[in-house]
Amino acid sequence: MADLQALAEALIRGDRDTARTLTQQAVDEGVAPKQILDEGLVAGMNVVGAKFKANEFYVPEVLIAARAMHAGMDILKPLLAASDVQPAGxxxxxxxxxxxxxxxxxxxxxxxxxxxxxxxxxxxxxxxxxxxxxxxxxxxxxxxxxxxxxxxxxxxxxxxxxxxxxxxxxxxxxxxxxxxxxxxxxxxxxxxxxxxxxxxxxxxxxxxxxx
Amino acid sequence: MRVQLLTADQIARVHEASLSILAEVGVHLPHPEVLSRFADSGATVDHDAQRVRIPAELVERCIASAGKQFAIYGRDIAKAARFGCGERNYNSIAGEAHWIDRPGGKRRPAVLADVATASRMGDALEHINLVGAMTDPQDVPPALKCIEVMAQMLKHTTKPIHFWFHDRASAKYLVDMTIALRGSESEAREFPICYPFLEPISPLRFPFNGVDVLFETARLNLPVPIGPMAQMGLSAPCSLAATLAQENAEILAGVCVTQLIQPGVPVMYGGIPHAFDMRTTQLIFSGPEQALFGVAMTEIGKHYGLPVYINVGLTDAKRPDAQAGLEAGITLMLGAAAGADIFGHMGISGVDQASSLDLLVFQNEVIGFVENVLREMDFSDEAFALDVVREVGPGGSYIDTDHTALNFRRALWFPKLLDRQFYDAWLTGGAESLEDRCRLRTEDLLATHEPEPISEDEAAAIDEVLRAARRDLS
Incomplete structure (x- = not known):
């Protein structure tokens, strides 16, 4: 069973390889891409953002978390309908x-x-x-x-x-x-x-x- | 007093790491002429990528050929800043884009009129022997800026001067102005008044203009300080040793650049790496890392026999407060005790956020303190004054003896700003803080200090060059 919580945690740790593996696993198991995005990747980045604002995380930690998110996004992007996920700009x-x-x-x-x-x-x-x-x-x-x-x-x-x-x-x-x-x-x-x-x-x- | 941090083995390892970086990674150098000279001297050059990999042998040859002693002189040639001979020099900042009129107040764009103010203040302060423009004026066209600045400075201080050079075209007029002031090219060569600053851009890159300028300044054999500001964890790897090694590699590449343009030109080793704040994304001027960088870079630069410039005595604080005292005091004390030739730049609020006369006046006081820690102690028989001890004996007082009256001015440092009053006297006197006294001294010097005026002939010679520059470069 895909563990989106673990995916979020991999993101928070900035663990790109695990983020990629868990995203692929979730896709292979048929979890909806939008759900992987929201409950895995975005959930993880939200925690990172909150920790940064609370002075618990520093810039390098934010950047490696973002790098992990991109590893997951590379897999999800082709699967998400263009209308579902637009870049912020x-x-x-x-x-x-x-x-x-x-x-x-x-x-x-x-x-x-x-x-x-x-x-x-x-x-x-x-x-x-x-x-x-x-x-x-x-x-x-x-x-x-x-x-x-x-x-x-x-x-x-x-x-x-x-x-x-x-x-x-x-x-x-x-x-x-x-x-x-x-x-x-x-x-x-x-x-x-x-x-x-x-x-x-x-x-x-x-x-x-x-x- | 001398502080020591690195062992000979550690210096050798930094050197080896730097040589590996230069030979294997090389530097980006967007200047075709200098790239060709590197190629002719045995370096591996990729002209398309503007990349040069520099073999150890060439690096060693350029270190050997570099001039290792020099001086620059004021309008008054009796006022000199000497490098590579054991003297310590202190300079105000060469230029900041913004200016603070009052500590804690807003900053505003710096203008040409501020150059005159900054020059006058540098002229007045007893520990500043190389006067910076403190101003990168925003009301002058970029093509003319450094020429206008130099002219202003020459009129408002008799000490040697420091400001930012821009490009080769304008540097020609800076050279012309020096010749005009000195009366001949040979006098201008013998008594240079300023130097260009070559700042490699970390990691491992050179700016075109900074390199190109050197073809013009070579005419007067102007010395070249080389100072990249590698930032640990941003533009250099995140360890002290790696940052030292990359910074050193960048400086040595700069030494090669200067020697390939003009063999023998004197250089200064600008060991000015910094730590980087991982929260604000701002470099750190003066943390504990800076004290270590300052001492280590001095030792590495001195290992090459070069005069050394380090960034100590600075502060991340915006005003002359307790943080400023802590940061400027500790880093300058250690850097000066390590034996560098020049420190600074003084008079900056925060990390290059603006220039501030109050901070300059404050740092002048810090320099006085540090210089007095570094004085030579006298252990002659006379200094023990045993005859005075015999005379006063147990229970007496020394304060009314001839010996004390004759010696106290030598034995003590007299601060201009530090408070040593009894509590009630301090309270009734207005309970002033150091910041208050910095302000008062700043205002007092601005109101009273008049530099030795420039002669009419000298002013006319300078203005003629200025007019030519305005005509040709506008």
Whole structure:
């Protein structure tokens, strides 16, 4: 008999191999994919989220739990009707033109992915047009990172490029990085700013109106 | 006083691990010209991937060829910061994007006018001998920023200066400005006033501009501090030893870069790895790990015979509070006692969150304390003052003797900010905290300190370069 409780616990431990095995086992035994998702994977991630908020879990534990969840999701995805499970949203993320710093950006991408967003990671030194293309191909959020004050202006370039292409209202733009502030976001007309990786997840959810 | 942490064997193992990283993993180096020089020198280069794997032999050769002593000089060349000769130097931060006017208040974008304020404050503080701009001004176009900053600094301090270089195009004007100030290229080479900072991006990458700038600064043979900020568990593996080894590999790769651009150019070993906070996703400026990193990196850098820069004396606190005292005091004490050449940067609120003059004034006091712990003790016959003991005898007092009157200023450190009053005097005097006194000293120095003015000729020479830069780079 499939043990969805054990699956949730594997997730909480960040045990990817067990999560994969137990998900496959449940599928093989005929448990409905939606039930595996809700009572196994999502139940486990909910505990992880609660523990993180209660200062019991730290970021690396959240990330390995998310990795375990993805191992299960890889199996469930093809089985779930497209209408059943949508990603929380599609986020195109990158470090802006001129800047090669991506450690913060990568961390935000990992946290968003762990929270169920589909991530299109564009890397570093990303030209404004590239972000525009992502909006045109369906990204709901464009997330821009910069570490240098000399490259911060590239964030405004992305917003302007989106306006010129007539797609500014098709995606939310959120920005972050050491020198970036809420004031700067307001100044350049970005939709959101997050000071750290965990709040970036909350901000993306807020911008897209997802729970 | 000297603290010691690593054994010779442990240093050798870090070195071996770093050489393995450089030979097997290599570094990402997006600069075609430097990649070609690596290839010509026997390294394995993948030009498409912009990746170079550096053999141990080349690393050792570059360490050997690097200059290991240098000095930079102020507008007043009598004011120098010397490296690699046993002196300790202290610098204010080269630049932060934000500025705090009052501790506990909001931060605002830093502007060019703040550079003058920061320069004046660095000029005033007795322990800061290398003055940082503290400001990465946001009201100046990026292409011109460092040139505008340098001009401001030269006008507002006579000490050597430190600020962030941007790219090769602007670096040309920084070199021109140095030549203009000194009067000739040979004088500018002999008395450099600032240095570029090469910051590898952990893990194992180099920024194009940081490398490209060195082709321009080579003209004056400017020394190059190399300081990656590997973050344990984020951009370096999650152990102290592994972080040391990767950080060391990144610095040594930087040494190779400098030597392939200009053999013999002096370098500084910037051993500035940090721990990483797994809750906030912020690096940690000054935990207990930082004390260990500071001492260990000093020992490794000194093993190569290089001047060493370490990140100690910092704090994660936002204001000069008890946390700041704990963190800055302990880490600076150990790092200074390990024998590094420069520490810092001073005057930062939190982890690169903003610059704060109050914190700078506070850290200046911490430096005074630490420097006085590290003084040489005198054990001469005279210092034992046996004749005074005979004279005063049992039950007497020393406070009114000539010996005390002649010696107390030497035997004691006189703090500028620490409270040592009797309780009631302290209470009736307003029960001031250290933070209050930091504020008062900051306000007092800002109101009263005027640096030696720059001569009209020097100002005109600088302004001419500035005008040329504004014309050519705008």
């Amino acid at each position: 599609v986020v195109a993320i990158g470090t802006v033109k001129g800047d090669l710093h991506d450690i913060g950006k990568n961390l935000v991408a990992m946290m968003l992915e762990g929270a169920g967003f589909e991530i299109r990671d564009l890397g570093v030194d990303v030209a404004p047009e590239k972000f525009v293309e992502e909006i045109q191909s369906g990204a709901g959020v464009v997330a821009l990172s910069a570490l240098l004050t000399t490259t911060m202006p590239s964030m405004a370039d992305v917003i302007n490029a989106a306006k010129e292409a007539g797609v500014r209202d098709q995606a939310k733009v959120m920005i972050g990085g050491a020198p970036v502030t809420q004031n700067y976001a307001d100044e350049i007309g970005a939709d959101g700013y997050a000071p750290d990786a965990a709040s970036a997840v909350d901000k993306a959810r807020e911008l897209l109106g997802v729970a």
